[in-house]
Amino acid sequence: MTVARFWRENEPRYNLTGAKCGNCGRLYFPPRTVCPVCHRKSIGKMEPFKLKGTGEVLTFSVVHDAPSQFELQKPYVIAIIQMDECIRVTGQIIDCEPSEVTVGMKVQAVIRKLGEEGPSGIIHYGYKFMPVIAPSAPEAPAP
Ligand SMILES: [Zn+2]
Numbered sequence: 001m002t003v004a005r006f007w008r009e010n011e012p013r014y015n016l017t018g019a020k021c022g023n024c025g026r027l028y029f030p031p032r033t034v035c036p037v038c039h040r041k042s043i044g045k046m047e048p049f050k051l052k053g054t055g056e057v058l059t060f061s062v063v064h065d066a067p068s069q070f071e072l073q074k075p076y077v078i079a080i081i082q083m084d085e086c087i088r089v090t091g092q093i094i095d096c097e098p099s100e101v102t103v104g105m106k107v108q109a110v111i112r113k114l115g116e117e118g119p120s121g122i123i124h125y126g127y128k129f130m131p132v133i134a135p136s137a138p139e140a141p142a143p
Pocket of ligand 1 (some may be wrong): 021022023024025026035036037038039042
């Protein structure tokens with residue numbers, strides 16, 4: 001499978017797929033087709049990799065003056081997440097009150113509806129982050 005085809009079939013917004021430079025090993029999210037450090041040396045060497053989706057809040061801000069498409073959910077929290085892979089991702093924190101968000105809070109990425117577009121009702125999905133309450137118990141083995 002070519003790299004270009006991979007990107008088309010695996011929309012990074014849906015599954016948190018980044019890119020790894022095959023030349024220097026740096027990780028990027030959103031994925032890049034060329035490493036900004038290696039430039040030409042990285043062409044054709046960028047490899048997809050999937051983020052685990054977990055990380056912690058590095059910094060955040062509570063947005064009170066939301067654009068109209070966010071009216072129903074304001075105030076909301078936009079945070080910079082330090083992912084476990086040591087790359088930073090900006091995203092909205094959901095499923096908790098803005099007052100509950102703290103620096104260092106563990107979060108995990110989830111896929112949520114972002115909005116609907118016009119009368120055609122095209123629904124956009126993307127990643128957001130929700131607090132990790134507790135490690136989920138392993139599934140009981142089937143008898
Ligand atoms: Zn590189």
